[in-house]
Amino acid sequence: MSRRPGHVTTGPYAPPVPRGTVTLTSADGARIHAEIHGPEDAPAVVLAHGWTCSTAFWAPVVRDLSADHKVVVYDQRGHGRSPAAVPAGHSTEALADDLVAVLEGTLAPDERAVVGGHSMGGMTIMAAAGRPQLRARAAAVLLCSTGSAGLAAESRVFPLRSPGGRRRAHRLLLGSRAPLGPVSPLTRSALKYATMGPGATAEQVEACARIVHACPAGVRARWGHVLYGLELTGGLGALEMPAEVIAGTADRLTPPVHARRMASVLPDLRRLTELPGLGHMTPIEDPGAVAGRLRVLVGDHLRAAGADDGPAAAAPGIPDQAPRTARQQKESTT
Numbered sequence: 284m285s286r287r288p289g290h291v292t293t294g295p296y297a298p299p300v301p302r303g304t305v306t307l308t309s310a311d312g313a314r315i316h317a318e319i320h321g322p323e324d325a326p327a328v329v330l331a332h333g334w335t336c337s338t339a340f341w342a343p344v345v346r347d348l349s350a351d352h353k354v355v356v357y358d359q360r361g362h363g364r365s366p367a368a369v370p371a372g373h374s375t376e377a378l379a380d381d382l383v384a385v386l387e388g389t390l391a392p393d394e395r396a397v398v399g400g401h402s403m404g405g406m407t408i409m410a411a412a413g414r415p416q417l418r419a420r421a422a423a424v425l426l427c428s429t430g431s432a433g434l435a436a437e438s439r440v441f442p443l444r445s446p447g448g449r450r451r452a453h454r455l456l457l458g459s460r461a462p463l464g465p466v467s468p469l470t471r472s473a474l475k476y477a478t479m480g481p482g483a484t485a486e487q488v489e490a491c492a493r494i495v496h497a498c499p500a501g502v503r504a505r506w507g508h509v510l511y512g513l514e515l516t517g518g519l520g521a522l523e524m525p526a527e528v529i530a531g532t533a534d535r536l537t538p539p540v541h542a543r544r545m546a547s548v549l550p551d552l553r554r555l556t557e558l559p560g561l562g563h564m565t566p567i568e569d570p571g572a573v574a575g576r577l578r579v580l581v582g583d584h585l586r587a588a589g590a591d592d593g594p595a596a597a598a599p600g601i602p603d604q605a606p607r608t609a610r611q612q613k614e615s616t617t
Contacts, residue, residue: 289363289497290339296490296567298342299349307388309360310380311372316364317357317385321349326585327394328577329355331382333402333428334506335498337363340401342490343570348577355389355396357381359403361502373505375515378403379411386420395422397580399573401566402537403506405429406513412521423525423553423584425577428534428565430541431515431548439535440477457507460500466492479562480533487567519548525584527554527576531561531568553583 291297301318309315318338328348332340338356348354358365360372360381368377382398390396398421400408405426411417430437435453436446443449463470466489474495475488526549530542539557546555556576558569566573 288493289337290342290493291490294486294490295346296342296486298339299346305388307357307384309377309384311368311377313360313368313372313377313381314366315357315360315381315384317355317389319389320345320354320356321352323353325351325353326581327353327355327390327396328581329357329386329389329396329398331357331385331398331400331404331407332359332362333400333404334510335362335495335503336401337494337497339363339494340491340564341566344566344574344577347570347574352578352581355385357385359407359506361506362498367499367502370505373509375406375410375509375513378407379414379417382407382411383414383416386416390420395420395585397421397423397425397577397585399425399427399577400429401427402429402563403510406431406510406515409515409518409522412518418524421524423527423580424522425527425529425573425580426542426545427529427573428531428537428563429545430513430537431519431545432513433541434513434537435511437538437540439538454511457511458504459507460504462500463496466496470496477535477563479564480531480560480568482560483562483564483568487564490567491564516548519545520550523550525551525553525580527556527580528552529556529558529565529573529576531558531563531565533560534563534565536563553580 301320303319305317307315307317330341337358341356345354361367398408406429408424409431435450438453441449441452443452471488471492474492475483528542528546530539532539546552558565558572561568
């Protein structure tokens with residue numbers, strides 16, 4: 284019996300066909316699959332997906348941006364078309380190595396990009412904060428639905444009153460090797476409860492379920508153990524380039540407390556955006572909002588050579604903010 288593909292194949296959440304693909308080699312020899320969309324000479328955006336996802340997760344954002352941006356997406360090791368690593372190859376350092384390999388392998392010499400990460404992808408950016416390659420290549424960063432530490436204690440998938448109880452319950456969830464099985468009405472409901480807001484559509488839930496269920500159980504568990512012990516607050520404080528943070532107010536996996544804490548630590552925070560009623564899967568739940576903030580970062584920090592030096596246009600539906608200096612001037616949009 285043929286296996287269903289690990290993503291939907293029609294509609295707005297189906298992955299677009301890339302202009303090119305490349306297999307890159309990370310520092311420890313791990314092979315990383317990357318895709319390139321959009322015009323080669325356009326401003327570049329590099330996107331890192333989260334735990335149990337793949338390049339397909341970015342499909343609606345890529346569709347939005349690739350008309351006038353060069354967009355690079357890649358599969359984190361063990362996800363999508365990137366082969367699983369040996370057990371020792373699961374660490375935040377390995378995530379940073381892979382991001383560096385993607386930046387160096389897909390961008391032209393001296394080319395810079397806006398770098399965005401969702402969930403574990405945001406953690407990847409934090410893990411790479413001290414790398415000279417990130418500092419040289421990233422004109423700005425977007426941290427989307429993510430956190431830097433304390434994930435198990437702060438998560439609300441199991442809404443237990445005791446932090447210790449929540450930590451133990453979420454440790455079991457993160458480290459579980461139980462197969463998810465085929466996508467079904469029951470598993471769709473469970474996934475929507477755990478990862479999405481109440482207003483998520485059936486089409487959005489199906490897109491996320493197909494991606495998450497395609498992640499091998501062993502890969503899910505190994506990276507889940509890394510997430511349980513996550514401590515990247517130091518890396519967060521070392522992200523000295525302009526940064527934005529996005530969070531859904533109904534996110535159970537990385538509740539808004541993480542976004543607010545990150546906003547208080549980032550050296551050059553430009554904006555904190557809280558999306559009312561959205562869950563953890565913000566790039567699928569509201570791809571226009573995520574793509575819009577990436578466009579603003581490109582306009583503000585990565586104008587193409589010869590572009591007008593006037594103020595960048597605000598993203599549709601999301602008011603732009605004024606002064607863009609220190610964290611005292613951060614703004615939260617709700």
